[in-house]
Amino acid sequence: MTYKTDIEIARDAQKRPIQEIGAKLGIGAEDLLPYGHDKAKVSQSFINSVQDRPNGKLVLVTAINPTPAGEGKTTTTVGLGDGLNRIGKKAAICIREASLGPNFGMKGGAAGGGLAQVVPMEDMNLHFTGDFHAITSAHNLLSAMIDNHIYWGNELEIDIRRIVWRRVLDMNDRALRQITASLGGVANGFPRETGFDITVASEVMAILCLARDLADLQERLGNMIVAYRRDRSPVFCRDIKADGAMTVLLKDAMQPNLVQTLENNPAFVHGGPFANIAHGCNSVTATTTALKIADYVVTEAGFGADLGAEKFMNIKCRKAGLAPDAVVLVATVRAMKMNGGVAKADLGEENVAAVEAGCPNLGRHLANLKSFGVPVVVAINHFVTDTEAEVKAVQDYIAAQGAEAIECRHWAMGSEGIEDLARKVVELAEGGTSAFAPLYPDDMPLMKKVETIAKRIYHADAVLADKSVRNQLAAWEEQGYGHLPICMAKTQYSFSTDPNLRGAPTGHSVPIREVRLSAGAGFVVVICGEIMTMPGLPRIPSAESIRLNDDGQIEGLF
Template sequence: MAFRTDIEIAREAVKKPIQEIGAKLGISSDDLVPYGHDKAKVSAEFIAQARSKTDGKLILVTAINPTPAGEGKTTTTVGLGDGLNRIGKKAMICIREASLGPCFGMKGGAAGGGMAQVVPMEDINLHFTGDFHAITSAHNLLSAMIDNHIYWGNELRIDQRRVVWRRVMDMNDRALRDIVTSLGGVANGFPRQAGFDITVASEVMAILCLASDLDDLQKRLGDIIVAYRRDRSPVYARDIKADGAMTVLLKDAMQPNLVQTLEHNPAFVHGGPFANIAHGCNSVVATTTALKLADYVVTEAGFGADLGAEKFMNIKCRKAGIAPSVVVLVATVRAMKMNGGVAKADLGAENVEAVNKGCANLGRHIENLKGFGVPVVVAINHFVTDTDAEIEAVKAYVRGQGAEAILSRHWELGGKGAEDLAKRVAEVADSGVASFSPIYPDDMGLLDKIKTIASRIYRADEVLADKSVRDQLKQWEEAGYGHLPICMAKTQYSFSTDPNRRGAPNGHSVPVREVRLSAGAGFVVVICGEIMTMPGLPRVPSSEAIMLNDQGQIDGLF
């Protein structure tokens, strides 16, 4: 069979009307807000009514640290959901929406791949239902209202040097990282240094993904700290009187988006905070609603387990009152070889020794995840170049870690290729052995929470934080924010803050460059190393190959 790209496979899919997909979950047509024939939002009224139902089992899909060899976390999430339905389970998936920045940059799409995709793939990877545009608009409305308040007399006595609310756009554009606004004379306001972040790094995105309903959303938006006065007292979004209008802009965006897999199984695709900057999980509303509608809910957390899964456990589960019954840890033979020192160009050749060497990264993630009290199943995402000896090496290593590794061929075969994985995951989820607990309590000091993550997850020897950072953390504790969880912002490519240190490094330090209080989202962001909140495009961006063909169809979108 000739090779087909993801978009060619998605384009050939025969989709069912979205009302049929909703009916599988007990959602009537009256409770769906259609966006065309193949996607819809679920009404707030239905979500509220469903809260009295019993929860299903929550399955978290995470991965080893990403490498250029690819891991396929979303693909595995979709394939596992299809596999569970194939073996007779009532299952659905919950994943994040795609950001236009990475889509046109280099990361690729967020709808799965091969025969394990959610559709309509083109829409999901582009404008979709407009959620990200709404978040961008709400964020920038607040920006405009801050500058407008200063222009018209600054009644709140905002120190213009301490405006901490930047603007956002959903695009990779390094030219906007640091800018000067209000040039051109008195009529344009007071010049000051400012900048843009990418929309998925916005606190508004994090708030939307953690809010339980519209009332909670407005409260959290009002809690956003936008600036400080000369006496260092905070100015909140509600002081600017922006929270009401921002909520109006986000009213529809709060409703989860229902789509389908290639095998016509239901999927919520909703929210999309970055995992190395924010908490990297789909919305609480989508996940908690899905748990009321299906017996098994498969969701994912961004990047490797040291970032996405850690934040899923310590932030999302803590805030939402949910707990996973089992964690699926995705790995590939190719990534093991890369962690073992093999160059990308040489990954096609069998190298069992490199596989064994590279498994150290996998082993550390298994150990870390077990530390949350949750059982782990390893999914080996199959590539055609994998040899039997290499696959057995991974399985043997995982057995030595007290877990089980199962080969899954969902990319090639869809749900059929994930049946073995689905059977084992369902067994473990149903066994009731999970006893989930975050790795630090709410009442632990902020710096001690940072040190706990650094030592228990990253295996660092020390956290390096200047006096200014330590003093800031103490000030936030005195102001009543000491109970908040920590959102670590570091490279996704390594347990350390050095992206080039693969494997399972020990004896390293975690330097804290700065800390930021996301009072509305409800966490403290700890920035380690060089983390960009506004990415740039690569030398050859993906957008160069994206175009419409003669039939008016999109080509080049993966």
């Protein structure tokens, strides 16, 4: 049997005018700011008007560690939203926006797949409503103003060796990771070493996704540390006087984007911090607004539960006062086989023993999620090569762990194929059994927070940190930042910091390379192993296959 590609399915979608989608959630046409016929921003005045309403149920979708076999977390998020609507619940989904870098690199887009997609797929995976361009511009405005301040006399006495604010670009470009700027003589300023990060790693992105409103946005922007003086005292964005202009650039980007699924159900797509180098969740504004106008809100956290879900619980929920009513943990038979040692080329052959050997990765994520006090159900995202015996092996394993694993066929069947999961999610969410609590309290010392995550989530034996790292964390505590949560930056492919160590490894250590204070976003970034804040393109980037066909339609996006 041949299947249409994701982009072919998206192109054939029977989209409804965005005003009809908004009406499903009680958003009037006057409160939608249209970008064409099929996407719109929701006005701040509408958001303000619903704040006194009670919250609906919040459902988090997370996954095992990603493998080349694919897990389909976004696909399951979209499918579950459609499934909940199918069984009579007023549901909305909240996902992140796609970054251009991965789209033209290797990872692809972030709009779901098969019959469980959000549309317009091409727009979402490209420029969309311009939010990422606004974030890039705001970030680089601050970069320009820092260098300009130094050029015109450096009144703040910035030590140019200790400027920590880099530039950003929404593209994978390894050549820009480390550069020398301001060459060419006196007229161009003072030469210094700097570099670029990808836009989704920008603290401005993190702030946009955590800010409650424009006033909160500007205050957080002003609190960002951009450099240090010779006496090591910090220089803030507000000292450069860039926070006001940055807020102006971000004014429209702060408003959530409304689009629709293939089944014409509402979807908020807003913000896009990476989960391995930032907190990996869509915006607080989108999630909290959706909770006021829908009975159920299905959202996702990036990569595996050791990164995205941990940060969702310990950063986003802590900052926004949220608590998930149920969690869906996505896995595939194929990924279990890869964790069990099967090569990607051999995944089509039945191998129950390999499935069973790979299940401990799933089991560890399940146990970790339960430790937050939330009810969890496992979604087995069905692939056509799965056999009954392999699916049963996963279900039996999960049953032995005291949970349920439900096979889902939303990729091929849409909402009809995920009804069982939707009903189970309702049962869990309305059962009142969630007793959510973050992993650590605010007043725990920063290093102890790092060790808590490493030992309880990664199951590491130790954290390896130089004296300079420990001294830096202690200094930040003295400066009043000790209450902040930790944002671990590590590989998404393993519980460890070694991307090749699959399964549920033990006996490993977590080496800390450096720590960064994101004082505006409100967390401390702990960089482990070889994690990159500016990815590179693969040997054969997806960009080589992306083109316009003879009808002017986009080909090659996925």
